[in-house]
Amino acid sequence: MTGKPSRRQLFGYAGAAAAGAAVTGGAVALGNSSSDPASAQPAAARTIDPYGDHQPGIAAASPKHAELVALNLLPSTDDQAALGRLLRLWTKDIVALSAGRPALGDTAPELAVANVALTVTVGFGPKVFTLPGLTAKKPRGFSAVPAMSHDRLQPQWSGGDLLLLVGADDPVSVVHAVRRLVADAAPFARPVWRQTGFWNGTGSDGKPVTGRNLFGQVDGSGNPAPGTPEFDSTVWSTDGWLTGGTTLVVRRITMNLDTWDELTRSEQERAVGRTLSNGAPLTGSVEQDDLDLEKRDAEGRLVIAETSHARLSHHSTNDGRRIFRKGLNYVQDTGATRESGLIFLSYQADIVSQFLPLLARLDAADALNEWTTTIGSAVFAIPPGFREDGWLGRTLLT
Amino acid sequence: MTGKPSRRQLFGYAGAAAAGAAVTGGAVALGNSSSDPASAQPAAARTIDPYGDHQPGIAAASPKHAELVALNLLPSTDDQAALGRLLRLWTKDIVALSAGRPALGDTAPELAVANVALTVTVGFGPKVFTLPGLTAKKPRGFSAVPAMSHDRLQPQWSGGDLLLLVGADDPVSVVHAVRRLVADAAPFARPVWRQTGFWNGTGSDGKPVTGRNLFGQVDGSGNPAPGTPEFDSTVWSTDGWLTGGTTLVVRRITMNLDTWDELTRSEQERAVGRTLSNGAPLTGSVEQDDLDLEKRDAEGRLVIAETSHARLSHHSTNDGRRIFRKGLNYVQDTGATRESGLIFLSYQADIVSQFLPLLARLDAADALNEWTTTIGSAVFAIPPGFREDGWLGRTLLT
Numbered sequence: 001m002t003g004k005p006s007r008r009q010l011f012g013y014a015g016a017a018a019a020g021a022a023v024t025g026g027a028v029a030l031g032n033s034s035s036d037p038a039s040a041q042p043a044a045a046r047t048i049d050p051y052g053d054h055q056p057g058i059a060a061a062s063p064k065h066a067e068l069v070a071l072n073l074l075p076s077t078d079d080q081a082a083l084g085r086l087l088r089l090w091t092k093d094i095v096a097l098s099a100g101r102p103a104l105g106d107t108a109p110e111l112a113v114a115n116v117a118l119t120v121t122v123g124f125g126p127k128v129f130t131l132p133g134l135t136a137k138k139p140r141g142f143s144a145v146p147a148m149s150h151d152r153l154q155p156q157w158s159g160g161d162l163l164l165l166v167g168a169d170d171p172v173s174v175v176h177a178v179r180r181l182v183a184d185a186a187p188f189a190r191p192v193w194r195q196t197g198f199w200n201g202t203g204s205d206g207k208p209v210t211g212r213n214l215f216g217q218v219d220g221s222g223n224p225a226p227g228t229p230e231f232d233s234t235v236w237s238t239d240g241w242l243t244g245g246t247t248l249v250v251r252r253i254t255m256n257l258d259t260w261d262e263l264t265r266s267e268q269e270r271a272v273g274r275t276l277s278n279g280a281p282l283t284g285s286v287e288q289d290d291l292d293l294e295k296r297d298a299e300g301r302l303v304i305a306e307t308s309h310a311r312l313s314h315h316s317t318n319d320g321r322r323i324f325r326k327g328l329n330y331v332q333d334t335g336a337t338r339e340s341g342l343i344f345l346s347y348q349a350d351i352v353s354q355f356l357p358l359l360a361r362l363d364a365a366d367a368l369n370e371w372t373t374t375i376g377s378a379v380f381a382i383p384p385g386f387r388e389d390g391w392l393g394r395t396l397l398t
Numbered sequence: 399m400t401g402k403p404s405r406r407q408l409f410g411y412a413g414a415a416a417a418g419a420a421v422t423g424g425a426v427a428l429g430n431s432s433s434d435p436a437s438a439q440p441a442a443a444r445t446i447d448p449y450g451d452h453q454p455g456i457a458a459a460s461p462k463h464a465e466l467v468a469l470n471l472l473p474s475t476d477d478q479a480a481l482g483r484l485l486r487l488w489t490k491d492i493v494a495l496s497a498g499r500p501a502l503g504d505t506a507p508e509l510a511v512a513n514v515a516l517t518v519t520v521g522f523g524p525k526v527f528t529l530p531g532l533t534a535k536k537p538r539g540f541s542a543v544p545a546m547s548h549d550r551l552q553p554q555w556s557g558g559d560l561l562l563l564v565g566a567d568d569p570v571s572v573v574h575a576v577r578r579l580v581a582d583a584a585p586f587a588r589p590v591w592r593q594t595g596f597w598n599g600t601g602s603d604g605k606p607v608t609g610r611n612l613f614g615q616v617d618g619s620g621n622p623a624p625g626t627p628e629f630d631s632t633v634w635s636t637d638g639w640l641t642g643g644t645t646l647v648v649r650r651i652t653m654n655l656d657t658w659d660e661l662t663r664s665e666q667e668r669a670v671g672r673t674l675s676n677g678a679p680l681t682g683s684v685e686q687d688d689l690d691l692e693k694r695d696a697e698g699r700l701v702i703a704e705t706s707h708a709r710l711s712h713h714s715t716n717d718g719r720r721i722f723r724k725g726l727n728y729v730q731d732t733g734a735t736r737e738s739g740l741i742f743l744s745y746q747a748d749i750v751s752q753f754l755p756l757l758a759r760l761d762a763a764d765a766l767n768e769w770t771t772t773i774g775s776a777v778f779a780i781p782p783g784f785r786e787d788g789w790l791g792r793t794l795l796t
Contacts, residue, residue, distance in 0.1 A: 179655070
């Protein structure tokens, strides 16, 4: 064990404020345009700028804590004007909460704290595109996910007309922000499900890492890197009002840790196609090595097995189409019984062409299906970001 | 907003490793004897030493995340020898997990990570003192808490023969450690309830703070400070095998945020007797000011009201007897409905003389009873710590 390096050691900056800005500045710069005002405010440290071309929580590193709330529209929220009133309100809330300031009417203003890397991501469910005036605005490739043969979908984790996804380094801040946003939505929409998750994207040495799910696997290695052209073309829509936005598929996946633990490590690694120790493909040595899908062992078997998760989810088997996936671990207790799993988040410009073929292939053959079951599913169109003079959803709702 | 200060700024040390050690070294040094080996290992940074006169999680700062698991003994765990086997096993697990090493037989060894300030606190419930050979070892003043008039106790949050309390800065580490400890207990005991909580003891500027509950109140101001004679006499037992240990009362308290929010801020402050802004007594200006219980306002009313929580829980109204309280916020979702509350932890050498009179007084008159309801209650004797050549519970079980 060694001492945790200070930020200035990690980032090589001379000043603590500059180093702090580098931590989140990366996320902001990656997710938003280079004209982002955060670059002129290095003192903002662990505050993530809410403004930009894109909602900032998407490209940002996975938050330590997150809560997803799906809401259904009340019958009276029956047109785009009503929805616009809610979205203007949420925009003001988001600007305040991101900065650690209480939102208007905050009943626990002291719980609004700065420097917790809080982000709020908002999405529109399928129902929104049935409202008068919005039926022609349904994005290209925005589709509900059909039930797969291995799915055991439960209504209480599925669907929803609106999404709030709040992430932060501190769970109190997440709970407080969600409470404010849900309270302000009360005249317009009511929660139908809530999912709480957590992720550890920091190594023991304080450096960013991909993170692990509760099977112990490094989870998310194959992702396109935020800031690259590949990421941009994978994630950001160029379709009308959604330009600069994206779509999100939320899947709640239970993981049977008890039966998984009955496997040997090599059986576990063969099911995934990657090592447990560092997430490297079984044909490579480090996590970011690309897969060699042709390589065979001495007995002539494919090293990355036909049914391995890594092979079946590799973009080369998906006509080169990618997704950007993020995971949140969850535990759900019923009395003394604990269920463990993953809240799987897939961002892509187009669900039909990028996500559905991948999902169908995994459903048909993924070795992991023996230990995982999807019990919830929902889709949302994620509008682009907003500027100081704008508001979230304006390109759709005006 | 300003940049988050680096540790070296906060602690005024020249080296990052030394500063890191100061963060947790404080907790260790406060909670344990001055011969604690941590003082010779400044590089241990965010790792809390498992060895010492006391279990280290008690005096340590509240963890960001914690899980409490109560277990009931299986019928075959019917004597102190069987219990001793479990406690020896847990001791080895705790030593490994605290250092970020996988425990023996760990099925997800990569989830054991260092530098997350992980602590494990173990306790014995009342049933333990009914086992052959242990009936005479029931600690002085160790008593179940009788149901209070405002309690609405639910069996699923109450009782238990053994307690595991795992805290860390990272929730994945908490979940992993609990899984290992519960798995190793399987031949001996089975979980009966689990409670998950969180706390934010770090201010926006990175400095330690008391922290707030979900009403937004600063919660825990009146505590004796770890490392003081007052803390030692409040918390540590001097009774036979429990010497260096303590007792813990766990209360699960729901908080009705909706009706609480209907109050004005001054009504909220009057119910508590402290300001919301910084937790100062209504008769003072900063959090650590002592209460002036005689002070009256211009109308002759007591400034700290008769029924205020701060007055009724003040040690001067409890024959000078104190407790050491720690809180963990929780949220519990049932479908779309969220319950919010506090997992209240009270440490004291003697439940009967220190805790019960306080509780009875609060039950009779505390203004907060209108917005809070206790739904779970449990008590545990917390054995002293252990040294490199020892094991947890040895003073009781041999």
